[in-house]
Amino acid sequence: MPQRERSAGRRSSFSDSGIAARLSGITVAALENVPPAPQLGGLFEGLIASELLAQSAWSRADVKLWHFRDRNGLEVDLVVERADGAVLAIEVKSSSSYRGDQFTNLAKFASLMPGRFVGGLVLGMAPSAYRYTDKLWGLPASVLWTGFG
Numbered sequence: 001m002p003q004r005e006r007s008a009g010r011r012s013s014f015s016d017s018g019i020a021a022r023l024s025g026i027t028v029a030a031l032e033n034v035p036p037a038p039q040l041g042g043l044f045e046g047l048i049a050s051e052l053l054a055q056s057a058w059s060r061a062d063v064k065l066w067h068f069r070d071r072n073g074l075e076v077d078l079v080v081e082r083a084d085g086a087v088l089a090i091e092v093k094s095s096s097s098y099r100g101d102q103f104t105n106l107a108k109f110a111s112l113m114p115g116r117f118v119g120g121l122v123l124g125m126a127p128s129a130y131r132y133t134d135k136l137w138g139l140p141a142s143v144l145w146t147g148f149g
Helices: 017-024 028-032 040-058 101-111
Strands: 063-069 075-082 087-090 117-124 136-140
Touching: 040 063, 040 075, 040 087, 075 101, 087 101, 101 117, 101 136
Parallel strands: 087 117, 117 136
Antiparallel strands: 063 075, 075 087
């Protein structure tokens, strides 16, 4: 069975992306560039992880959040596991569009979790939703604050 990992080792996470940006010397101007500063991806991933962790604290659903990486290098940014063992895999991308390669790790992870995998999401900066396959979707990260309506 695949191993769960809480820390990627090569990256660190800071729970407040604004403070992390300030401490890293990342300016608003750098983040507004096209393409944006390379640090944006890590800051965005930290923001999404912090928001999901906060929401899990008040959610009626009993869930655990974790990061996944196996011995072969397969990595998924966030996994939401329900008390019944069902899992939702999430990749966080700072891209404003969806590409097929963004769903590759989600599909591979799904194959490792037969009977448990309920879906996979690419949360990003695209303005609209995108259906990649039956269980893989791209969604704007803003759904975490605004819902689907």
